Amino acid sequence: MKKFENMIIGFGKGGKTLAGVLAAAGQSVALIEKSPLMYGGTCINVACIPSKALEHSARFSQAQGGTFQERAVRYRTAIWEKRELTAALRQKNLEKAVSAGVKVILGTAAFLDDHRIRLEKADGTEEVLWGERIFINTGARPFLPPVDGLQSSRFVYTSETMMELETLPGKLVIIGGGYIGLEFASYYRNFGSDVVVLQDSDIFLPREDAEIAAAVLENLEARGIQVLRGIQVQRIRDREDGADLTVRTEYGERKLSCNAVLVATGRRPNLQELHPEAAGIELTAYGAVKTDEHLRTNVPHIWAMGDVAGGLQFTYISLDDSRIVKSQLLGDGSRTTENRGAIPYSVFLDPPLSRVGLTEAEAVKKGHAVKVARLPAAAVPKAKVLRQTNGLLKAIVDAETGQLLGAHLFCAESQELINLLKLAIDAGIPYTELRDAVYTHPTMSEALNDLFTAVT
Incomplete structure (x- = not known):
């Protein structure tokens, strides 16, 4: 039976990042992945990266116009290009892990107890592995509701x-x-x-x-x-x-x-083959692995990271999860799920929708006296340059302290701009600093001058 100091189940963002960190620290690391088509995890293979590649191709196709048949040809090409992109990223992720000294093992993992994993390989053979520490990073899977005919439909x-x-x-x-x-x-x-x-x-x-x-x-x-x-x-x-x-x-x-x-x-935690109950691991009512603020389960030497832990399903959350675990194993243990600040997110519509912090209603419910700023996207010069003038920018400010409480950007390039506002919230920068800052021109960032001038 092979033994490892660290056994990571799932090649997702948190797992692969932690694997590299621990291997660099001289520890033995096994990184278990069920499918060779999932090296690198959900984000680069079946979620963020391929979908945003299609989003980019779709906007390009829309700008070109043409008949449905012409668009269908461009769509097929976009699918092929997306496959090439994800294949290249998979290979790069595999090579990076191996070169770091991580032992990458293919197979379907299932707990036998709190230290042993049974690994079923593609050829039908089985192997038992032992881990001093185990990290669950198996992600989530699409949820299919119980609709008559849905499971059997070819379409x-x-x-x-x-x-x-x-x-x-x-x-x-x-x-x-x-x-x-x-x-x-x-x-x-x-x-x-x-x-x-x-x-x-x-x-x-x-x-x-x-x-x-x-x-x-x-x-x-x-x-x-x-x-x-x-x-x-x-x-x-x-x-x-x-x-x-x-x-x-x-x-x-x-x-x-x-x-x-x-x-x-929606998506559900991916645990159906892992059998966490064999290790005595507690789950939430939602079916996720139950963890504390350090991402440790009720079994002291087992952690969970990413979507399977039941938090926000973003790859950057999984990345930060790896930092939290690293802080415990190699640092001072100060980093937790409670102190990572405001969490921004973007929905890649056309234009994209991005948000960080509270809505107006949430701020009022929490007892804040608020001021609100609104700015039509059409008022931003860069939006006119991009010919993407649809949308609305909105910010929520504490009326007493001037602190930014929330920002909602439905406008071109909001996925980039929202990160600046996350930093402002975390750092406690008053909205007047954003209002009076000097930004390059023409950019969507300079919309903050006009947005925060409109605070009332």
């Missing part, structure tokens, strides 16, 4: 399998009005598909500021994307070239026909 895709579809669907129905569903709606609309989004809630983007959500919905509808709310999908039935969906609305049943169905109803 149903998840966010992962949709990016392998080489034929551009003339009509796409997306089940789920969350961030993933809306991103794909934006991509495929720009490629040339007719897109319908179905969501069960009556409220669009309920986590977002109401004004910003309204601006996003208006933009999507102006681009020809239908967003139907209060919809319950009853069943899916295949036909020769697509699927028919029967849905229930407040007015009764309705049938929708399409060439492809994307199910974007």
